[in-house]
Amino acid sequence: MKILERIIKFFAKGLLAFLLLMLLYFVSAVIGSVIxxxxxxxxGGDITIYLRTNGAHTDFIFPVQNQIMDWETLVSPQHIPSKRANFEYISFGWGDLEFYQTTPQWSDLSFPTAMKAVFLPTPSAMHVTFEPMPRFTQPVISVDISEEQYRDLVSYVAKSFEINAAGGVIPVRDLHYNQNDAFFHAKRSLNSFYTCNTWINNGLKNADLRACLWTPFDDGIFYQYR
Known part of the structure; x- marks a missing residue:
């Protein structure tokens, strides 16, 4: 009986410690998001970019081509199923590769996939979509930035791709959500302290744009631009 009581106390303490850590995490996220x-x-600014969220995940949206960057020189439209090349905008999102592969819709999310993405060092991917214009069916904000800030953002996003020996990006085979998107192998690994939204937030900070001190959530980014 005493052994059973010890086991129960051990698991109760473990559960309490886990709940306290989760509380600390969320409190830290809120504080980091509002600073x-x-x-x-x-x-104002010479270049307009967009930030878009689907309610959990944030993307950058850039012009496909301007005087600073032609994204088709890095990400060819030949990588997308439609092969089209007459788009005005291109979006970039970063995240866990297996999460992208198994969760095209949030309704597809499973507990094992989420836990593996957060707690294990798994491969990441860049999700790139060519678009005629930003989709305002989802929350989207426009941000006018300087040419220098855009150069810094371009450098940050481009350096997030894994590059092969020939200097090119590395497509993820047979993974598409629509006719105009593609996935590419990326650097770093997602975890609870470095999420898809942290990647966006760090890009904004890297370009000396308004951002959170730290955030794992999209709400923090959009709070700063409210």
Missing amino acids: PVNKDQPQ
């Missing part, structure tokens, strides 16, 4: 960095921004 701004690069708060003072000049009015």
Whole structure:
């Protein structure tokens, strides 16, 4: 009987410790999300980019081509099923590769996939979609930035791709959500402290744009641009 009581106490303490850690995590996320960095921004800018969320995951949306970057030189439209090349915009999202493979819709999310993505060092991927214009069916905000800030964002996003020996991006075979998107192998691994939204937030900070001190959630990013 005493052995059973010890086992129960052991698991009760473990559960309590886990709940306290989760509480600390969420409190830290809230605090980090409301503390701004690069708060003072000049009015206007020469280039308009967009930030879009599906309610959990944030993407960058850039012009496909301008005087600073032609994204088709890095990500060829030949990688997308439609093979089209007359798009005005291109979106970039970063995340866990297996999560992308098994969860095209949030309704497809399974507990094992989520836990593996958060707690194990698994491969990541870049999700790239060519678009005629930003889809305003989802929450989207526009941000006017300087050419220098856009150069920094371009460098940040481009350096997130895994590159092969020939200097090209590496497509993930047979993975598409629609006719105009493709996935590519990426650097780093997702975890609870470095999520898809942390990747976006770090890109904003890297370009001296308004951002959170730290956030794992999309709400923090959009809070800074409310």
